[in-house]
Amino acid sequence: MTAPAPLTWLYVPGDRPDVVAKALHAGADAVIIDLEDAVAPDRKEYARAATAELLSAPQPLPVHVRVNALDGPLAEADLRAVAPLPGLAGLRLPKVTSRAEVIRVAERAVPADGGAPALHALVESALGLEHAFAIATAHPALHGVSLGEADLRADLGVRDEAGLNWARSRVVVAARAAGLAPPAQSVHPDIRDLDGLAASCARGRALGFLGRAAIHPRQLPVIERAYLPTPAEIERAEEITKAAATDEGALALPDGRFVDKAVVEGARRVLALARRK
Known part of the structure; x- marks a missing residue:
């Protein structure tokens, strides 16, 4: 039987191996180790090495790694370090704007036999949103597509959640049309605002999302309650x-x-x- 899609994804910074170790037992369905935005430039190499050390062995739940920007000098080193490792379930590709970017990563990171890791594209700009379906159908190794809303808000000049409704629907439709699982919602940045998180999850569920990424364990039960059937x-x-x-x-x-x-x-x-x- 196919394992159910994760409802909760917990982001953790790759340069904090102690936090990563705790995250693996915090109750999330999957963990995303971040080598990109959550890691300062002078900590990138350490984060990569610490993540590679962890993923050299199988993990108790799916672990994905968000690599650095695909058009920058760090992504290649990230892929080389973590893509072959047995503890890696998937690669999160940030700021994707075209199908060509997905294909380049797939050719670099996915074995010829089509084995792990699975790829997941993050759409974080107006250009990426315009190409959402092309990105979602770029390669068989791509298992998911979702929004990175912090960058998207900045790119679009959006002031509130209502301004993202069209973008959210666009990525839900692109995923469905491509035969992918429904996307998970982007993170809710205020870890103290659990009521706001619940309300936002309800809106996301109404739009067709399934589950959500979190940046703190206290957000996980709220997300799960919002997305499990009543x-x-x-x-x-x-x-x-x-x-x-x-x-x-x-x-x-x-x-x-x-x-x-x-x-x-x-x-x-x-x-x-x-x-x-």
Whole structure:
């Protein structure tokens, strides 16, 4: 059986191996070791070496690494250091603007047999957003695409969350059209604002996102609660799948609701998500 997609992704700075070690047991579904924005320039080499040391052995949960900017001098060294390691589950590619960038990394980092690591593109600019579908379909090794909203806000001059709704929908549609998993939301930067995080997750879920990246363990339970189905949603999904088990075509439920194949598939996804814990 295919493992369920992560709901919670916890970012940690690569130059803090003590923090990384704690993050592996903080309750996240996956950990992202950051070699890019969270690491000062004079700490880049140390972060890379510490990350490579950790990933030289398998880890208790999926660990991804966000490498440095693909058009800069550090990304090649990052890829060379971590891509072959057994503890690496995936590579997060920052500030992607074209399919060519994904292809270059795939040719460099992915073995000819198509094995790990999986690639994940972060769209963080207007240009990247315009090319979202091309990026999402760039290479079979690409398993996901999502937004990097801090940089995107700056590029677009967006002042509040409402200004990102179109961009968020664009990346959700691109992922779906490319046959990828629904994207996870970008981080909520205020680690104290748990109510704001919950409200933002609710909006993201309504737009079609699945799960979210976090920058502090206290954010993880909020994200999980927001994205797991409610008891009412589970009950409705069970009702739909039970009815569909005896009817291959469109059907009407006892309360008059009309159900077709797409609704049934959605109900099955709800139940699969509910069973993940």
